[in-house]
Amino acid sequence: MSKSSDNTDNNVTREVEVAVIGAGTAGQNAFRQASKTIENIVIINDGFWSTTCIQVGCMPSKLLIAAADRAHEANHSDEFGVHATAQIDGQQVMKRVRDERSHFASYVKDQVDSWPEDKKISGRAHINKQGLIEVNDELIKANKIIVATGSSPYIPDNWSDKLGDTLLTSDTVFELTDLPGTMAVVGAGAIGLELAQAFKRLGVEVTLFNRDKRVAGLKDDDISNKAIVCLNRELTMHLGSKIHNVGTQTDADNDRISAFIEYEDSAGNAQQWQGEYVLVATGRRNNIEQLGIENLDVELDDKNRPKKLDKKTGQIDNLNVYIVGDANANIPLLHVASDEGYSAGNIVCENKADAYIRPPAIPFSIVFCSPQIVNVGMSLPEIQQDPELEYVIGRVSFDNQGRSRIMGVNCGLLHIYGCKKTDRVLGASMVGPDAEYIGHILATAITNDLSVKALLDTPFYHPTILEGLRTALRDVQHKMKIPYQYHDTQEDNF
Known part of the structure; x- marks a missing residue:
């Protein structure tokens, strides 16, 4: 895959048949499958050696939802003749989320620990203009590269600076040690809806904002309208709202810093929300922009999505470059990332004729x-x-x-x-x-x-x-x- 010159090759510290960049669901699957037939392989990872699902996605959010459902059932059983009020211990709720998350992550850790140390590199990879992978003090030449660098929460411009510590994302919200009193959730997609309702059921005063007058990206108007009717029974939702400004202010009485959102409601009226935290759930973006993937002749569109993508294998055009999982921004779901990583890990092997390629999952x-x-x-x-x-x-x-x-x-x-x-x-x-x-x-x-x-x-x-x-x-x-x-x-x- 390398485009390096002879002089640059003299500086290469390692040559490998396959380099996998990223150790999430897709990257781990790709590494495992390729390792079955390829000895000269390396996997490079920046950050935790786990998956988005386990650390900041599917599993901690479902743990929070499980606690929220228990509280909701206890608090809303009057119609059955069962009268109760849930006593919610916010610190215990959040501790269980993290403890169980660690339990799930331990299985991945055991697997990663079983891989040979000389095939694992912790560090941020960058592909230079010669097509070589720079990481730490190494310069790696790889014949085939599998990119599985995942995704990160998208935060609107300047919101991090304006909101400071009052800003939360799905990557940070599970680190809360206690349940807050108030929270705004911006974005009514899957992440926003799940977390907004869960925190609401756990006693947090939640207000949900969304630019469109629909939820969950539903494209069938009747289903979207019905979902809004059902969710409105619990959630305070400002759909069709336009946020003009965010920031923080200090309460004169107790010197506490709170967040605010200045917005225009669906009727065109200027409004303001104020509370403890703003959870930004405006989607995720692939972590590919700083990788230098363009130095491998990979073309990206204006949203950093790879062009000429084979959705079965993640291969880019006829290059020996494979972009899989959330990194290709195709269908950012775990089972899709798993299948793409598995397929890429098979197709990079020499015996391509017998490589098993998982068929692309239906939406x-x-x-x-x-x-x-x-x-x-x-x-x-x-x-x-x-x-x-x-x-x-x-x-x-x-x-x-x-x-x-x-x-x-x-x-x-x-x-x-x-x-x-x-x-x-x-x-x-x-x-x-x-x-x-x-x-x-x-x-x-x-x-x-x-x-x-x-x-x-x-x-x-x-x-x-x-x-x-x-x-x-x-x-x-x-x-x-x-x-x-x-x-x-x-x-x-x-």
């Missing part, structure tokens, strides 16, 4: 708020933009669905997009209780090309929330005018 995302928000397969706009697709929308509301009502979680809506020509599920969007399980079933159906009839031929146990899925599938089939023995949907509820 599938879950927001673990309550009710959950799930998208799977093609989105409604994507379907509508394809003139060849004749589609119908199967629908079910969870507002009066039997099991949902029994459990007191009856708020939600499911849309299934079915293809009339093929009797296949094109995609789905939903907000509802246990939507993660419905999403997995539909993802399996799309991946394995199952027909709507085949799905309806499987059993749906009564009474379960999954009977709502059957109702929506029957609606798809009815609208496609495909005969089916049972169409009475009343049994789904009772």
Whole structure:
């Protein structure tokens, strides 16, 4: 891969067949797979030798949500005749989040510790103009390079300086030793929704801001509107708001520093919020800008995303450069990063003919708020933009669905997009209780090309929330005018 001259080569301290830069989910998978057949390999990592998921993402956020759900159930059981008030110990809540996070991280640490020391380098890598990797006091020449440098929270310009210690991100929020009294969350994507609701349920006064009048990036207007209705039962949300300024001020009474947000609400009125912390959840950006990847003839677009990306392997054009996981900004989800790292680790091996390349996963995302928000397969706009697709929308509301009502979680809506020509599920969007399980079933159906009839031929146990899925599938089939023995949907509820 190197473009170095003979003079530069004289300064090379190590030559390797493969260099993996980054030791998150994608990087670790790539290193493990390539190491099975390649001896001359090195992995370089800056920061913790763990994964975004374990350290600052999936796992600590779900630990916080688990505590929040316990508190919410205790505080909202009056309708069942169960009267209680949760006593929340904020320090214990946050300590458990970190303790369990450390437990999960220990498995990764054990794995990394098992790798040969001479194949691990702790330090920040930079690719110079000769295509060589500079790290610490080494200059490494690699025939193939796998970039898996992950991502970092995006913070709007000057917000760090203006907010100082009152600014939190998903990378720092879990380091709080106690629950704050007040918090603003900026951004109503997956991270913002999950954390805003969790802190709210744990007794924090939370205000959620979002520039658009939608949540979770939902592209089906009906599902987005329903999600807003459901979430508004708990959260104070200023959707369609425009933030003009942020900063800090000192309280004259107790010299405490607080944060403020000056914003314009959806009606155009000037408003101000004031509180302890501002949690910025405005998305993440790939960590590739300072790497020097352009010195390997890799072209990036205006958002630092690699052009000419093979989404199966992460390979860039016909170069011996592979960009995988969050670093390529394709689909920033753990299972996608895992598959991309696995595939890249296989394809760099000499025996490419037998390399197993994982097929690209269908789009599938879950927001673990309550009710959950799930998208799977093609989105409604994507379907509508394809003139060849004749589609119908199967629908079910969870507002009066039997099991949902029994459990007191009856708020939600499911849309299934079915293809009339093929009797296949094109995609789905939903907000509802246990939507993660419905999403997995539909993802399996799309991946394995199952027909709507085949799905309806499987059993749906009564009474379960999954009977709502059957109702929506029957609606798809009815609208496609495909005969089916049972169409009475009343049994789904009772």
